[in-house]
Structures are given as structure tokens and as C-alpha cells.
Amino acid sequence: MGCDGGTIPKRHELVKGPKKVEKVDKDAELVAQWNYCTLSQEILRRPIVACELGRLYNKDAVIEFLLDKSAEKAVGKAASHIKSIKNVTELKLSDNPAWEGDKESTKGDKHDDLQRARFICPVVGLEMNGRHRFCFLRCCGCVFSERALKEIKAEVCHTCGTAFQEDDIIVLNGTKEDVETLRGRMEERRLRAKVGKKTKKPKAAECVSKPGASEESTKTSKVKTGKPEDSSLDSREKKTNSAPRSAVSGSSSGKAGKPPCGAPKRSIADSDESETYKSIFTTHSSAKRSKEESAHWVTHTSYCF
Template sequence: MGCDGGTIPKRHELVKGPKKVEKVDKDAELVAQWNYCTLSQEILRRPIVACELGRLYNKDAVIEFLLDKSSEKALGKAASHIKSIKNVTELKLSDNPAWEGDKGNTKGDKHDDLQRARFICPVVGLEMNGRHRFCFLRSCGCVFSERALKEIKAEVCHTCGAAFQEDDVIVLNGTKEDVEMLKKRMEERRLKVKLGKKAKKPKVAESVSKPDASEEFPGPSKGMTGKPEETGLDSKEKKSSTAHKIPATNGSSSGKVGKPPCGATKRSIAESEESEAYKSLFTTHSSAKRSKEESAHWVTHTSYCF
């Protein structure tokens, strides 16, 4: 059983044994998590955002994912919990002054230091390379190491001074236990928001269904506005004038207008027993009589008359 050239095959070449489990390089995994976008697998560049589970994304990749929901992508499962742009927080990162980027290794003759990171903790100075646990605050988006939270305990952000609670602290690229805990918090938070919206809807419906007090008890109409004294006088005068002008017929109850009898004498209004306000409406009243000096003349002496 020889091959060409007189070689003898060995057992491991002829018999196929169980496949060895491939081990993932820890350094490569850390570089992929902390330097590349979880959704688009591109290098992280500002603006960088993080979801409620502590994963890092490029903001433009998240926007494209939300706009292009029709396309089914394999990487879209990692961002299936992101329903809107409000579910992510833009991060405020501190640059590492010792970071050179790709400028120092243009020729390829220099060793790449995987421990060197682009960003650092602004409080302690630890590099954000995955070797140390980092977290961010949902309230303000500031990023710092977990050691800074433990060593300097405060209820205010160390960088911007904004107040925060324990639920606002989210671990970046945490373990499976951290992700499960953050997922429970996310579901509870979203459930509270839904219940709050449902509680507001019936209140708004009640306020719309109840009419205003002005509609239930409408005030006086615009046509009825005016002084009560004037309306009272007008009504009295109208009644008295109708009583004088339209006398009733001989015992007729039908209310039809009839002519006065032939032997009836006309009485002057000045001699009648009506009120002075009623008499002042006629020209026979003393207030209507004016002298020639008080009365106006139709001739006007102006320059146009000459």
C-alpha cells in the first residue's frame, strides 16, 4: 500500500477521527468587539452609539438598519431589539493621547500592540481595550471604567455632573450574565413606558368627552347685550305706541286691526298722560323746538362759493 514515490501513508491520514473544536483567539475577539461595529462589521467611527444591552454600533449603520427593514440580514439579529433611534445612546468618549492609529505602521515593519486602544477612561486613565470592564450612563452617555464607579462612589456623573441611578449604568460588551440582566431591565423599562401611555389615553378621552362649562350653561347672546334700562324703556314705548295706534274693535277678541270710530276726536301727544321719555320722541315736544340761532343753515360760506 504505497503511494507514488514509495511513500507509506500513516493512520491519521487514512482514518478520519473527530474534528477538533476550534478555539477563538481571545485577542481577536476583543478587537472585534471593541474596535468594530456589531451591525455593519466596520471600524467604529464617531458618532458611536450603544444599545441597552451594551453593544457598540456606528450611528449611521443603525439608521440604515431602521430605514431598510425589508432586507433580512444575518447581522440584523444582533440589533433586533432596536426599534427606534431612541433605543440607542450616543457615547461621549475620551481620546487616548498615546493612540497613533495606522500612521505608525505604514510600511508593515512594526509590531501592532493590541493592548493599545483609541479611548481611555477620563477618571482613572485605563484604556478601553476589553481587558477592563467599561460602562456608560443612559442619562448623559458618558463612558468610564467600572473601577472609577467603585473607587469614587457618587450619585452624579464624574465627567459632566448629571444625576443618574443604578438602572442607568450599562456595562459595555459584558458577559452572558450581564446581558441577561440588562435584557430584563430593558423589558421592564419598556413595559413601564407602555403602561404610562395607556394610562394617559383614557384621561385624554375623558377631557374630550366632557363639554365645556360655557357650552352647558351658555351666556346671553350677542343680540341681547345692552343696558337693561334702555331695553326696558324701548319695550314700554313700543307697547304704548301700539296701544295708541291699534285700538281694539268693539268687543272683538280676534286681535284684528280695525279703524277708529268716526266720532272719535284726535288727542295731541303733548296733552297725553305718557312719560316724558316717550313724548321726547316727537317733534311737538319742547325739547325738539329750537330757535333760529340754534338751528343750522344749509348755506356754508367757503372759498368755493365765490
């Protein structure tokens, strides 16, 4: 059980004191924040996106997270506020010419210096390794150092020239205070969007429910604003259209032999029609023949006589 054979134990070996708090290495923490995806813990590779709280992600990891609708999906603090792809912004990063990557370490005989950043500030030239504060513009996605925005004050982006406001500036991998302020702005922005959608819906419903009223109003406005010359032209056209119709109806009634109501009847024999037309009717002289003159209705052979 110990303490035998003449050993003399010390106090720290017998009495257990409180455990020491493990301190996180600052360099390792910076490397994890600026070189690895917050969601998948993989190395950042383009396209790189950032959320409204200033965290860095691979775009592929965010899309897979949004498409995964299974119940077993683990939703942590890193992505609980991402509801759609519109909640992230694709970043426009400037490459660092001094960064060689892992080209010379293919054989494994070289140590990768992760403190050298892959990207830099396009205005000042500071490396984006976590030792300097960086931010991006939510409207265009351009990334700058905070020093560049303070030294060169402008209301337009230094790279693309788009206008921005203070609410569009989001700090990348900021402190707890920065994250709290960004979270408050995010909630306010989403509330405004919801209120805007609710106000637009009733207006659209009113426009859909009253399409007939709008058409009637346009018709009445056209009638009111119409010229007297147009109305006179319309009346003339109606008269000209009614005249040929009446003439056609009169001619058709005469050909059919049906006189209009109230007119005296007349025989076809007294009419001025041709003889071939009169021969169709029984009142013609050709129809008044005797039985001898008329042919037999069965046959014309001599056997029947």
C-alpha cells in the same frame, strides 16, 4: 492510490480522528468588539451609540437599519432588539492622547497597533481596549471604567453631574451573564412604558369626551361665587338698555303715521306738522283742485285746446 513504492504510512495518516475545535483568538475578538461596529462591521467613528445590551454601533448604521423597511433586510441578533432610535444612547467618549491613529501609516510602511485604544476613562485613565470593564450611564451617555465607579462611589455622574440609579449603569461588551441581566432589565423597562401609555389613553379620552360638562361646571361655579353687587349692576344695565329702545320705537311709530293699536285715528290736516309735509297727502287743500285748474296729463301746448 498511495502506499506504493515501499512507503510505510502512519496511523494518523490512515485513521481520521475527530476535528479539532477552532479557538478564536482573544486579541482579535477584543479588537472586533471595541473597534468595529456590531451592525455594519465598519470601523467605529463618531457619533458612536450603544444599545441597552452594551453593544457598540455607528449611529449612521443604526439609522439606515431602521429606515430600511424592505423584506430582504437581514435582521440578526445584533439589532433585533432595536425598534427605534430611542433604544440607543449616544456616548460621550474621552479621547486618548497617546493614540495617533493612522497618521504615520499613510505610506503603508507602518503596522497599526490596534491594541492601543482610541478612548480612555476620564476618571482613572484606563484605556478602553477590552482588557478592562467599561460601562456607560443610560441617562446621560457618559462612559467610565467599572473601577472608577467602584472606587469613587457617588449617585451623580463624575462628568456632567446628572443623577443616576443602578438600573442606568450598562456594561459595554459584557459577558453572557451580563447580557442576560441587561436583557431582563430592558424587557421590564419596556413593559412599564407600555403600561404607562395604556393608563394615559383612557384619561385623555375622558377629558375629550366631556368638554361641555367642564364648561358648565365652570359657569355654575362662577355664578355661585359671584357677588350680589355684580347681579345688581347687571339688572341696572338691563333697565337702562331697555329704556332707550322703547323711546326709539315710540318715535318711529309716530313718524310713520301708524298709531298704536286701540288709539283713535286722527287726520293729518289737524296735526301740527308743516304745510310742505301735509301737501304730500290727498287730504290737503292743494290736492282739491278742479279739472280746469289742473294741467293736461299729456302736454301743455296750444294745439290740444
